Amino acid sequence: MVRVREASFRGATPMAEAGPELLGVRDVDAAAAYRPRPVDEVLEDALGADRPLVAVTGERLAGASRALHRALRRMLGDRLLLPVADPHAVDLAAAVGAARAAAERSGPVVIAADDAPPSLLDQVDDVLLARLGGDVRLVLTTRTTFLDAYLAPATRARLEDALVTVPPVGAEVRPLARARAVLDPVGWSSRVPLGLLRTAVDWERLGVPLPLTPALLAEVAPLSFAALDAPAPDRGELRRTVRDLVRADHGGLRLLHAVPTGKGRSHLVADRVFSYLADHDASGWRVSEDLARDLWHRLAPERRARVARVALARGDGQAALWLATQVPPDDLEPEALYRLGVTLAERSASYTPEPGRWDGGALRWLTAALDRADAGLVPRAQEAILALEARREERQARGTAMVGA
Numbered sequence: 001m002v003r004v005r006e007a008s009f010r011g012a013t014p015m016a017e018a019g020p021e022l023l024g025v026r027d028v029d030a031a032a033a034y035r036p037r038p039v040d041e042v043l044e045d046a047l048g049a050d051r052p053l054v055a056v057t058g059e060r061l062a063g064a065s066r067a068l069h070r071a072l073r074r075m076l077g078d079r080l081l082l083p084v085a086d087p088h089a090v091d092l093a094a095a096v097g098a099a100r101a102a103a104e105r106s107g108p109v110v111i112a113a114d115d116a117p118p119s120l121l122d123q124v125d126d127v128l129l130a131r132l133g134g135d136v137r138l139v140l141t142t143r144t145t146f147l148d149a150y151l152a153p154a155t156r157a158r159l160e161d162a163l164v165t166v167p168p169v170g171a172e173v174r175p176l177a178r179a180r181a182v183l184d185p186v187g188w189s190s191r192v193p194l195g196l197l198r199t200a201v202d203w204e205r206l207g208v209p210l211p212l213t214p215a216l217l218a219e220v221a222p223l224s225f226a227a228l229d230a231p232a233p234d235r236g237e238l239r240r241t242v243r244d245l246v247r248a249d250h251g252g253l254r255l256l257h258a259v260p261t262g263k264g265r266s267h268l269v270a271d272r273v274f275s276y277l278a279d280h281d282a283s284g285w286r287v288s289e290d291l292a293r294d295l296w297h298r299l300a301p302e303r304r305a306r307v308a309r310v311a312l313a314r315g316d317g318q319a320a321l322w323l324a325t326q327v328p329p330d331d332l333e334p335e336a337l338y339r340l341g342v343t344l345a346e347r348s349a350s351y352t353p354e355p356g357r358w359d360g361g362a363l364r365w366l367t368a369a370l371d372r373a374d375a376g377l378v379p380r381a382q383e384a385i386l387a388l389e390a391r392r393e394e395r396q397a398r399g400t401a402m403v404g405a
Contacts, residue, residue: 012080012102012109015072022083023072024065024114024141026257026271034070037063039166043071046164047139052132053124054139055116055159057147058166060276061174064141065114067166072139076110084113084120086261088209092123092138096131103135113140117207118149118306124158146207149309150333176281178251179273183283191230192241197255198224200270201278202287206319207310208295209303211267214242223290242268279314287311292319299323305331312336317343 013022046054058064072081082099084090090113099109113120121142132138147159181187188194199221203212210216218239222232233241245256246268253273258266278284295307305327311320317339324332324340332340 012082012099012106015079015081015110016077018069018073018081018083020066020069022081023069023112025069026254026259026269034066035169037067037167037169039067039164040071043067043164043166044075046162047071047075050133050137051162052129052137053158053162054137054164055162056139056141056164056166057144058141059144059168060272060279061168062166063169064166068112068139068141072110072112076108079108079110080106082109082111084111084116086211086267087113087116087120088207089261090120092120092128093131096128096136096138099136100131108135109137111136111138113138116140116142117146117209118151118309119209119303121146121151121159122155122306124155126158129158143207145310145313148313149306150312150336152333174273174276175251175253176273176277178253179271179277180281180283182250182253182255183274183277183281185228191225191228192233192237193245193255195224195228195230195232196221196238196241196245197270197274198227198278198285199288199291200256200268201274202291204270204272205275205278205287205314206291206295206307206316208299208307210298211261211265212269213265213267214239214246217242217268220291220294223288223294226290227285227288287314287316287319289318289322292316292322296322296325301327302331308332308340309336312339317346 043054043056056064056068080102082095082102084095092111095111099111103109120140142159147156151159182197183194185191185194196217199217200212202224203220218235221238225232242256246258249255254271255274256268256270259269260266292311296304299307304323308320308323308327309332311317311323321340321343324336329337
């Protein structure tokens, strides 16, 4: 994989003075008393064992970022924290270099990345791990979905060796009732705030590697208004509403957060309670295919491949097809190619596309992927299919045995 170009991280901060927002904790309950959990001891043991890499994962609202912040303050409070400002753009090799320079001046450094996407995880190789240790360590949080997004087997193995899984807890402490009320269209006199929020949620759910600036959100948001059965407002109204959503809260719940990315810039993220409800609640919705189609024009093929991998891991197969069309086949794992083929076959069996839609282009891309001159691609895809079938047979056998018992 080609490394991302820019090193995007903030200056070092004494760990003892680091607030939870530096680890990605942005909700209004961040200052509330921490509720101890059994996983705290596991996290503290991992940080106290001088591991060069610690990766923390969990489902949305698991509280992984808050738990990691507490454990870092307790176990490594005498170190410097170098927070990654933009995990989609950071060059980890450059971050390690900056950390080593800071360690020579001021003592041991911990590099911390919250919600690490595939573009960051793909950089965790043997060369990087060899440069960690001693005065420089790397800690990160990442979603289960990102880990499942068809990372290279060697990369996945390295991360699993460093992994601490945080059980869900956030759904018990976050204001779900208030968030459900926000997502109910009946509660809004205008659908504009809701359309903007849904766009930001879909952006976050796919892990799009572009900063969602206010201007970009106003540009993309009209795609969400058709699903809300509402006309798209003009760009001026959209921008004014974006500013209002960042500045105000709704019943104590902030809808959008402006997250600094360095050099005086920031991007917008929706409160994570909304992506949780979008995926798990009756008020939820599928990731917009229209957004995936729009992203096809905005992202280079390598970045589209990563977002397609996330969409597949989430089960958003139709969005993944949009994103993967014309991506070079070797940018996707054989198992991902197989999943795309299954999704395409399912759609073709149940749907006759309108003239000019993407189905023909997607089919030509998949055919070219399987027929191209690379002699190793088809055997790799066949091996992935055999592995999938073997795992399915194992699951079926276990299910039969449980029924028999």
